[in-house]
Amino acid sequence: MTAIDELLAEHPFFAGLTPEHVELIAGCGVNVHLAPGASVFDEGQPADTFYVLRRGSVAIEIAVPDREPMVVETVGAGEVLGMSWLLPPYRWTFDGRARDDISAVELDAACLRGKCDADPALGYELYKRFAGLMRDRLQATRLQLLDVYGSHVA
Amino acid sequence: MVPLPYRVSWRRPDLADTVTLALEPVDDAIARPTAGQFDMVWEPGVGEVPISVSGLPGNGAEGPLEHTIRAVGPVTTALCAKEVGDVVGLRGPFGHGWDLRRADGRDLLIVAGGLGLAPVRPVVTHALNDRDRFGRVVLLLGARDPESVLYADQLERWRGRFDVDVEVTVDTATPAWHGDVGMVTKLLDRAPVTPADTTAIVCGPEVMMRVLAGSLLDRGVPAGEIWLSLERNMRCAIGHCGHCQLGPLFVCKDGPVVPWTDARPLVVARER
Amino acid sequence: MERVEIRTVRVMLSVITTTGLEAVIDRLRADRRRVIGPTVRDGVIALDEIESLGDLPVGWTDEQVPGRYRAEERGTDELFGHAAPASSWKQLVYPERTLLVRSNREDGSMEAVEPEPTRLAFFGMRSCDLRSLELLDRVFLDVAATDPTYAERRADLFVVAVTCGSPAATCFCASMGSGPVPSAGHDLGLTEIGEDGSRRFVVDAATDAGRALLATLPHRDAGPEDLAAARDVGARAAAHMGRTLDPADPPVAAADLDHPRWTQVAERCLSCANCTMVCPTCFCSTTEDTTDLTGAVAERWRRWDSCFTLDFSYLHGGSVRQSGMSRYRQWLLHKLVTWHDQFDTSGCVGCGRCITWCPVGIDLTEEVAALAHSTGGSS
Numbered sequence: 001m002t003a004i005d006e007l008l009a010e011h012p013f014f015a016g017l018t019p020e021h022v023e024l025i026a027g028c029g030v031n032v033h034l035a036p037g038a039s040v041f042d043e044g045q046p047a048d049t050f051y052v053l054r055r056g057s058v059a060i061e062i063a064v065p066d067r068e069p070m071v072v073e074t075v076g077a078g079e080v081l082g083m084s085w086l087l088p089p090y091r092w093t094f095d096g097r098a099r100d101d102i103s104a105v106e107l108d109a110a111c112l113r114g115k116c117d118a119d120p121a122l123g124y125e126l127y128k129r130f131a132g133l134m135r136d137r138l139q140a141t142r143l144q145l146l147d148v149y150g151s152h153v154a
Numbered sequence: 155m156v157p158l159p160y161r162v163s164w165r166r167p168d169l170a171d172t173v174t175l176a177l178e179p180v181d182d183a184i185a186r187p188t189a190g191q192f193d194m195v196w197e198p199g200v201g202e203v204p205i206s207v208s209g210l211p212g213n214g215a216e217g218p219l220e221h222t223i224r225a226v227g228p229v230t231t232a233l234c235a236k237e238v239g240d241v242v243g244l245r246g247p248f249g250h251g252w253d254l255r256r257a258d259g260r261d262l263l264i265v266a267g268g269l270g271l272a273p274v275r276p277v278v279t280h281a282l283n284d285r286d287r288f289g290r291v292v293l294l295l296g297a298r299d300p301e302s303v304l305y306a307d308q309l310e311r312w313r314g315r316f317d318v319d320v321e322v323t324v325d326t327a328t329p330a331w332h333g334d335v336g337m338v339t340k341l342l343d344r345a346p347v348t349p350a351d352t353t354a355i356v357c358g359p360e361v362m363m364r365v366l367a368g369s370l371l372d373r374g375v376p377a378g379e380i381w382l383s384l385e386r387n388m389r390c391a392i393g394h395c396g397h398c399q400l401g402p403l404f405v406c407k408d409g410p411v412v413p414w415t416d417a418r419p420l421v422v423a424r425e426r
Numbered sequence: 427m428e429r430v431e432i433r434t435v436r437v438m439l440s441v442i443t444t445t446g447l448e449a450v451i452d453r454l455r456a457d458r459r460r461v462i463g464p465t466v467r468d469g470v471i472a473l474d475e476i477e478s479l480g481d482l483p484v485g486w487t488d489e490q491v492p493g494r495y496r497a498e499e500r501g502t503d504e505l506f507g508h509a510a511p512a513s514s515w516k517q518l519v520y521p522e523r524t525l526l527v528r529s530n531r532e533d534g535s536m537e538a539v540e541p542e543p544t545r546l547a548f549f550g551m552r553s554c555d556l557r558s559l560e561l562l563d564r565v566f567l568d569v570a571a572t573d574p575t576y577a578e579r580r581a582d583l584f585v586v587a588v589t590c591g592s593p594a595a596t597c598f599c600a601s602m603g604s605g606p607v608p609s610a611g612h613d614l615g616l617t618e619i620g621e622d623g624s625r626r627f628v629v630d631a632a633t634d635a636g637r638a639l640l641a642t643l644p645h646r647d648a649g650p651e652d653l654a655a656a657r658d659v660g661a662r663a664a665a666h667m668g669r670t671l672d673p674a675d676p677p678v679a680a681a682d683l684d685h686p687r688w689t690q691v692a693e694r695c696l697s698c699a700n701c702t703m704v705c706p707t708c709f710c711s712t713t714e715d716t717t718d719l720t721g722a723v724a725e726r727w728r729r730w731d732s733c734f735t736l737d738f739s740y741l742h743g744g745s746v747r748q749s750g751m752s753r754y755r756q757w758l759l760h761k762l763v764t765w766h767d768q769f770d771t772s773g774c775v776g777c778g779r780c781i782t783w784c785p786v787g788i789d790l791t792e793e794v795a796a797l798a799h800s801t802g803g804s805s
Contacts, residue, residue, distance in 0.1 A: 071327045158536065392570075395710060
């Protein structure tokens with residue numbers, strides 16, 4: 001079993017961080033395993049965690065009253081899952097459901113927020129990376145919204 | 155150029171609004187198209203539309219020319235309603251297709267969006283028939299939703315092979331879909347190709363191609379190795395009617411396949 | 427040290443009188459040709475079939491300014507004292523409507539409609555219009571795709587071209603290298619010299635067909651006085667061009683697609699497509715499919731089209747060029763810039779018709795100069 005800071009250091013999202021910062025982050029993390037179908041997070045619940053996915057994929061879904069839930073994105077191995085922990089009100093805005101066996105590092109949000117407050121340089125590094133993630137997700141989401149493959153008959 | 159009469163030898167409904175027609179000559183035949191070329195399909199009395207060939211008979215073999223058509227107007231709606239034995243007019247083949255000789259020894263990355271899978275299908279079959287000439291062969295497909303994935307059976311067969319990687323993502327789905335959900339650009343991260351040694355073939359809505367080409371460039375695929383298929387209003391298909399002009403290019407005869415080096419300044423210019 | 431030998435080839439020019447010129451028309455008609463020339467019709471100088479010199483706008487001249495055309499009779503006996511006629515010769519080699527294909531559901535036939543054989547002679551063609559034929563040749567006689575109708579009409583065409591002596595205020599052929607003296611493509615090139623009562627024509631027989639025809643006419647060698655007078659006509663016309671267009675300007679105009687001038691000209695442009703219809707080099711077309719009442723016989727027609735129409739660039743989601751501005755910009759930049767990429771030449775011959783016949787008087791020479799030389803780009 002590899003130590004958590006080694007797992008994080010290998011992960012592309014944390015590339016470029018100093019070993020000290022990696023160790024700080026790892027201090028807030030534990031290894032988790034989830035079974036297929038398990039709920040990773042629920043809409044409206046406190047966003048106490050975020051996940052560094054090592055194996056498996058998670059469907060980000062939204063529940064719709066009169067039909068099946070809609071999957072808005074799938075997030076897989078090598079990606080980071082969860083941004084709601086960064087900003088108040090720290091609540092999940094979607095449901096997350098494991099689609100297969102998940103191995104991930106689960107990071108405690110309160111722990112990490114505290115460390116960022118104490119070490120603004122760490123906070124800056126994390127926020128830079130999450131800002132990039134948000135930018136990519138926003139661009140992709142906007143393109144998905146365009147329904148470019150739809151048949152747009154004028 | 156006069157259309158030649160072609161008979162529908164079989165038809166296959168692919169999606170709710172999309173049909174593949176297999177056409178064989180009644181008498182004289184057009185020259186054999188290559189992957190990426192298109193024909194002008196004529197419904198007498200209604201009109202003519204450019205349709206890329208989506209299936210070719212094997213090398214040296216006789217056989218029908220497959221055309222996958224989506225009903226978006228009066229001509230395409232009429233063509234989608236054709237039955238076996240009906241006759242349409244065919245002119246062609248037109249334009250520059252994808253020349254796979256350029257990709258010799260390179261990784262071949264084919265990215266299709268929506269109905270863009272139809273024109274690249276002959277590229278995939280050609281590459282798989284001549285597999286040793288290429289490095290990795292990867293097909294990435296983006297579609298609207300699981301019900302809009304074109305050639306699903308064919309994709310499954312390709313996925314079952316060991317010498318080609320196939321990944322499919324959709325924009326939106328229910329949990330019954332076990333594949334990826336998200337923009338097709340996300341699949342690029344998982345494509346097992348070496349960017350500097352990759353030839354990329356891209357076909358889909360222009361917005362998607364534009365964004366994708368940018369992403370490929372960011373990942374290190376040379377601009378001259380990214381090949382798009384452009385689409386514009388076409389009437390004559392021979393560079394006389396002027397409708398298909400995009401800057402200096404006549405998409406019908408200078409394209410439709412155009413490298414990103416040429417296409418980029420033209421597709422980013424806002425025409426409106 | 428090499429010795430370089432310079433050989434001078436003297437071009438023999440001849441002179442004919444109006445009698446000789448009348449005989450030119452007679453010979454052409456006797457050769458089973460329809461002779462087309464300028465004539466006064468509906469108050470303008472337009473092109474029509476002519477049978478004798480009397481059908482020409484003898485003594486007429488024209489006044490052309492942006493958005494305005496007037497033809498007026500002066501009562502002289504000058505045969506060619508006007509500028510480009512209201513219509514261009516384009517419709518004679520590239521008809522406004524052409525039947526291409528006919529199909530019959532009953533016997534399954536699909537047949538190309540062969541172009542009708544035509545023998546034409548263009549009489550009194552200006553150098554700008556003559557140059558436009560050379561440009562249309564590049565479009566329609568391309569080896570990869572030849573238009574049968576155009577090829578048929580062009581193959582056997584006899585051209586009697588004329589040096590312009592009275593350029594209009596909208597003319598700028600000199601800037602475009604297409605006039606005022608016809609330099610290539612004619613069978614006979616004429617320059618009208620002399621005064622009332624003594625009009626005569628210096629003739630350049632440029633082809634075998636031209637020389638053969640000249641040989642049947644009463645003619646004499648041109649003398650130094652004739653040559654000087656003829657040179658003078660061309661020189662004076664070149665010096666009195668109504669407008670100029672600097673060939674260095676169009677590429678500069680193309681560099682800033684967001685220049686505010688585009689919006690300004692678009693506010694005036696009605697997208698009426700007049701310019702494309704009168705332009706001798708605009709070649710865009712569309713196709714029309716028709717059937718008879720039973721639906722058994724279907725026809726496919728080609729007809730002129732204009733990039734100014736909203737559905738010119740229509741894809742199934744809508745038109746690519748939605749705004750009038752984008753369509754005006756497309757027309758101007760195609761004519762003056764991308765024609766070079768496509769056909770190795772400018773698409774404009776400087777005839778000025780688009781300026782004359784624009785209902786709001788948009789002047790492309792003024793627009794190009796403003797785009798190239800005024801500031802105001804978006805960057």
